[in-house]
Amino acid sequence: MDENLSVDVKDAAVLPWQEANWDRLSAAKKSGRMPHALLLTGGVGLGKSWFAHRLAAALLCNDPLEDGRPCGSCQSCRLLRAETHPDFTWIQPEEPGKAIKIDTIREFTQKGALTSRSGGFKLIIVEPADALNTAAANSLLKTLEEPVERTVIILVTANAGRLPATIRSRCQRYHFAPPDEGTALTWLDKQVQDTANSRLLLSLASGGPLLAVKYARDGILAERAKMIDELVAMLQGTQDPIPVAQRWSNLEQDGVVKWFSGWVIDLIRVKIAAESANIINVDQSECLQALARKVNSKRLYALMDRLFDANRTLGAQLNTQMQLESLLLDWAGIGVE
Numbered sequence: 001m002d003e004n005l006s007v008d009v010k011d012a013a014v015l016p017w018q019e020a021n022w023d024r025l026s027a028a029k030k031s032g033r034m035p036h037a038l039l040l041t042g043g044v045g046l047g048k049s050w051f052a053h054r055l056a057a058a059l060l061c062n063d064p065l066e067d068g069r070p071c072g073s074c075q076s077c078r079l080l081r082a083e084t085h086p087d088f089t090w091i092q093p094e095e096p097g098k099a100i101k102i103d104t105i106r107e108f109t110q111k112g113a114l115t116s117r118s119g120g121f122k123l124i125i126v127e128p129a130d131a132l133n134t135a136a137a138n139s140l141l142k143t144l145e146e147p148v149e150r151t152v153i154i155l156v157t158a159n160a161g162r163l164p165a166t167i168r169s170r171c172q173r174y175h176f177a178p179p180d181e182g183t184a185l186t187w188l189d190k191q192v193q194d195t196a197n198s199r200l201l202l203s204l205a206s207g208g209p210l211l212a213v214k215y216a217r218d219g220i221l222a223e224r225a226k227m228i229d230e231l232v233a234m235l236q237g238t239q240d241p242i243p244v245a246q247r248w249s250n251l252e253q254d255g256v257v258k259w260f261s262g263w264v265i266d267l268i269r270v271k272i273a274a275e276s277a278n279i280i281n282v283d284q285s286e287c288l289q290a291l292a293r294k295v296n297s298k299r300l301y302a303l304m305d306r307l308f309d310a311n312r313t314l315g316a317q318l319n320t321q322m323q324l325e326s327l328l329l330d331w332a333g334i335g336v337e
Contacts, residue, residue, distance in 0.1 A: 014054060014069065015047045015209075016187055017179035024174070025055060026068035034059070034121075035172035036147035039129070041160040042176030045208020049127055051176070052154045056080075056088060056123040059152060076118075086117045089124045093131050100126070102135035109139065114148040122148070127156035130163055137164050144170040178207030192216040203282050204262070220255070227259050228284065234332040235291065241328035248328075249321035260327070261307045267292050268300055299334045306330065 014022045028034050038055075040048040054069070057080055061070035070077050079085040089108050093100050108114070108124060116122040126132070132140060144153065144167065155171060157163065178184070184202055189195045191213045198212070204224070205211035215221070227248075233239030248256050262280040269277040270292040279288060306327060313323070 015050065016183055018047060018051050018176065021051070021174045021176065022068070029059065029068065034152060036152060037144050037171040038152065038154045039160065039168060039171035039173045040154060040156045040176065041173060042158065043178065043206055043208055044158045045205050045211025045214070046176040046178060047210050048156045048158070048176055050210070052125050052127065052156050055154065056125060059121040059123060060085060060087060087120065087122045091124065091126045098131070099133040100131045100136050101133060102139050105132075105136045105139040109143045114143070114151045116150060120150065122151040124151070124153045125156065126153065128159070129155035129157040130159040132163070137167060141166055141170070179209065184209045188212055197221060200283050203280055223251070224259055228263070228281075228287075231260075231263060231331065232287065232291070234328060235294070235335065237332070241332045242325055245321055245324035245328050248324050253320065256324070257307065257311050261304070261311065264300060264304050264307060267295060268304065271295070271297060271300070295334050299330070303327070303330050303334060
């Protein structure tokens with residue numbers, strides 16, 4: 001899933017769980033020690049992209065507020081809002097899920113491209129940074145090794161381990177952790193109209209409030225409920241896995257793997273800890289406990305391993321439906337003998 005979730009956050013301020021990182025960077029700016037390269041890491045839905053763009057706006061702003069936030073009304077803020085600021089570059093894959101290629105990196109690192117035209121900061125955001133292919137990563141590394149004064153490169157990723165260690169070591173890392181449930185729910189309830197499912201949405205989003213907002217606005221709970229019904233029916237032998245795989249192959253594959261993996265993880269947790277299990281699908285406790293008594297532990301762990309592999313390849317291969325068929329056939333045969 002892309003780092004930029006395209007969520008319209010109603011509060012224009014820094015997100016509550018980001019304040020410590022914001023304060024650190026605001027202090028660095030005031031003292032003239034702004035890092036030339038930042039690596040923003042953490043799970044999906046924590047607002048890393050939001051933070052990166054707010055930071056870029058603040059550094060480019062002609063008249064920032066006392067707390068370091070951009071004023072929103074100066075010429076620089078207006079240019080940034082119109083996507084015409086000469087000192088801001090946002091690098092993304094040409095298509096979601098594709099690689100960032102070397103030509104894209106070369107374009108912004110060519111002679112003079114890293115120097116501010118206005119005499120202030122120059123900002124480059126790369127997201128998701130783990131989409132850089134090998135050649136592009138090597139090209140970026142050369143730039144990181146020879147930083148240009150007042151040029152700040154911000155790398156945003158939920159998968160920092162996929163970046164070369166040489167790039168990670170040349171960036172100052174700022175990690176974003178999920179907020180505590182109380183903070184997240186208080187914020188989430190201000191963003192969505194139907195707050196009855198806030199806790200469930202937050203759990204499904206692995207604690208990422210922005211991802212929970214996206215789930216709420218996309219109406220994913222209905223699709224998830226259908227998938228759960230199909231999983232139960234396949235295990236009971238009343239649903240053929242093949243047509244289910246065909247239907248699932250037409251869905252957004254990140255979501256498919258996430259729901260399926262979450263379901264299997266919950267079953268493993270319930271088999272280990274029964275009623276005290278900390279499950280993802282908090283509304284399905286009774287169903288999970290009933291199913292846990294009917295599944296084979298060894299096969300369950302084997303399926304989990306396959307789902308971890310599928311998380312890297314599903315949706316990127318031409319045989320997505322065949323992969324899903326194989327996974328769902330395994331699921332259908334996971335019962336206790």
